[in-house]
Amino acid sequence: METHYPFTLPPLPYGYDTLLPEIGERTLHFHHDKHFQTYVDNLNKLLEKHPDAQDWPLERLVQEWPSLPEDIRQGVRNNAGGVYNHDLYFKTMAPGPVSSPSGPLDDAIVRDFGSLEELKSALKTAALGQFGSGWAWLASNRDGGLSVVKTPNQDTPLPLIPLLLCDVWEHAYYLDYQNRRGDYFESWWRKVDWPGLSKTYAALLENRPRRAE
Numbered sequence: 720m721e722t723h724y725p726f727t728l729p730p731l732p733y734g735y736d737t738l739l740p741e742i743g744e745r746t747l748h749f750h751h752d753k754h755f756q757t758y759v760d761n762l763n764k765l766l767e768k769h770p771d772a773q774d775w776p777l778e779r780l781v782q783e784w785p786s787l788p789e790d791i792r793q794g795v796r797n798n799a800g801g802v803y804n805h806d807l808y809f810k811t812m813a814p815g816p817v818s819s820p821s822g823p824l825d826d827a828i829v830r831d832f833g834s835l836e837e838l839k840s841a842l843k844t845a846a847l848g849q850f851g852s853g854w855a856w857l858a859s860n861r862d863g864g865l866s867v868v869k870t871p872n873q874d875t876p877l878p879l880i881p882l883l884l885c886d887v888w889e890h891a892y893y894l895d896y897q898n899r900r901g902d903y904f905e906s907w908w909r910k911v912d913w914p915g916l917s918k919t920y921a922a923l924l925e926n927r928p929r930r931a932e
């Protein structure tokens with residue numbers, strides 16, 4: 720992902736038919752090539768006429784949109800969020816057999832939730848409890864403490880550090896599961912890239928700023 724304007728659509732990190740049977744080919748084509756592309760295009764259009772924000776990294780746009788001029792404020796909130804969230808969503812799924820967390824992430828899940836099953840249950844409750852469109856997240860604080868949160872529309876949990884997110888907009892599942900958000904959640908859960916997330920989390924702990932004693 721580019722760090723600032725102009726943003727371009729990153730390729731889907733795996734083949735369109737490689738998340739079958741959980742996530743269908745048509746869903747990935749529409750979700751990645753159409754919906755994600757639209758967020759990228761809309762964000763670029765909004766920033767086109769506002770050079771002051773063209774060097775803002777994506778993470779700054781999604782957090783500091785309230786300080787932007789009023790005519791683009793809400794648009795940047797929605798579309799920068801759409802770009803940020805979808806980039807991470809596609810990158811945190813993977814083809815292949817069901818995986819599981821390892822190393823420090825596995826330890827932290829047990830510490831903060833009790834077990835992987837309890838984390839799943841908390842995430843599912845967040846995913847099903849999000850009224851309308853939005854996201855359910857596993858996020859970390861600066862010290863590695865994990866929590867589950869949900870956000871409406873394209874909002875993010877930043878400044879908490881997002882690790883994993885389930886897209887509960889209907890466009891993420893309607894072609895495959897129609898109104899059955901719970902069935903989609905179960906399928907999405909089987910495609911989570913735990914080896915990748917375990918590496919991300921270990922790096923986050925390594926790089927965290929040390930507190931002054």
Ligand code: MN
Pocket residue numbers: 750754805886888890891
């Ligand atoms: Mn989506």
